[in-house]
Amino acid sequence: MSETTPETDARRIAREARDRVRFEEEALELADQVYRVARHMVKTREEAEDLVQETYARAFRSWQQFRPGTNLRAWLLRILTNLNIDRGRKLQRTPDSQSLEAGDYYLFERLEDAGGEITEEERVDERLSQDSIVEALSAVPHDFRDVIVLVDIGDFSYAEAAQILDIPVGTVMSRLHRGRRILKKQLAEEAVG
């Protein structure tokens, strides 16, 4: 039974309202970063926009479940990831081991074979277009792509990515390693054929 007086109730309501405003403002400040990750978790810009809107609608409704002092960006991405899974994205076949045989120097070697030595001063964008990066990334199976997007683009730590995707840290590391290799293989195919 509550024994609070109307005054303290009023104070509580005012405090909650203030907390809610602050939560919403902090969440909105992170929207650019949330979108940047969302954009590469789904195929199209429209899907990414829908997903981000759904994420914010849900976050604003369930803001009290967020524990202040913890990582709001990771919390938002966790919602987004779950919504994306709920949308029933198609299962993708894990690439077979043969397509992963390429080593870490593979792309470098292929580019050198095709266009001569890459000097220490040369910029990567002289050999690879921005479009080829985006294309190659979208061709990486989503289990691997999600990890690349969170860690290499979203700047999340391994531990945060593990929390967001609800997988062990070791799995984040192994998917990141394989995912980057798949990405480089795709890039080599895009750039050199």
Place this chain on the structure above:
Amino acid sequence: MCDCAECEQLLQPYLDRVLTEAEVLEAEEHLDHCSYCRRAYRFEEELRMYVRRAASEPMPLELKQKLAQLRISL
């Protein structure tokens, strides 16, 4: 002292800064003497930054406005 194949193995963990001190020294000793691996490491480092840059698409302004309209407190 490591060779190019070993240096390739150490490339990703080196850039991720998860190698032991001894492994870092091993890789760097090889890099000091091998311009091929040095160029490959530098390429990979640049590639990572480029992927981040190339894949970072700014959020459409309309979306920002739509999100602000979803606020409940206002």
